[in-house]
Structure formats: C-alpha cells, structure tokens
Amino acid sequence: MxxxxxxxxxxxxxxxxxxxxxxxxxxxALMGYSAAGGWGLDGDGRTDLALSAxxxxxxxxxxxxxxxxxxRRG
Numbered sequence: 806m807x808x809x810x811x812x813x814x815x816x817x818x819x820x821x822x823x824x825x826x827x828x829x830x831x832x833x834a835l836m837g838y839s840a841a842g843g844w845g846l847d848g849d850g851r852t853d854l855a856l857s858a859x860x861x862x863x864x865x866x867x868x869x870x871x872x873x874x875x876x877r878r879g
Contacts, residue, residue: 827856827872834858836872851876 829836835858842854854874861870 827874829858830861830863830870833860834862834870835860845876846873847875849875851878 827836837856838859839857840854843852845851846853846855853876856872856874858870858872860867862868863870
C-alpha cells in the first residue's frame, strides 16, 4: 500500500522507495487488510491513517485490532 503519493495512476512504486514499512504482530494478522485515511482524525489539521489487522490474536484468536497513525509536519 502506498499512502499519500502522487501520481495515483496505478503505476508500480518500488518498495525500495518506501519511507515507512508497517508489520503486523504476526504473519496472520493481516495488517493493512483495510485502510482508511485522507482526513484528520484528531482535529490537528494533519492527515491521519487507520489500518486494520483482522487476524491479530493479541486479545484472543482472530480478535483483530486497529492502529491509528497520526500525521505530522515535515
């Protein structure tokens, strides 16, 4: 997944160009299976990102979780 990158024309983006890599708690966590973003969740005027991990087992088998990444300047 590429977040906040242009152009949005469906072209390939090399993974070596990634500035951030997010890994789930384990291979079956499915981190990033669903994503939401493009707006500010906390009212600070910066774009934030929410990622789900449907298969996360931290609170029980396949209980799932969500992670919020708050945007910053710079």
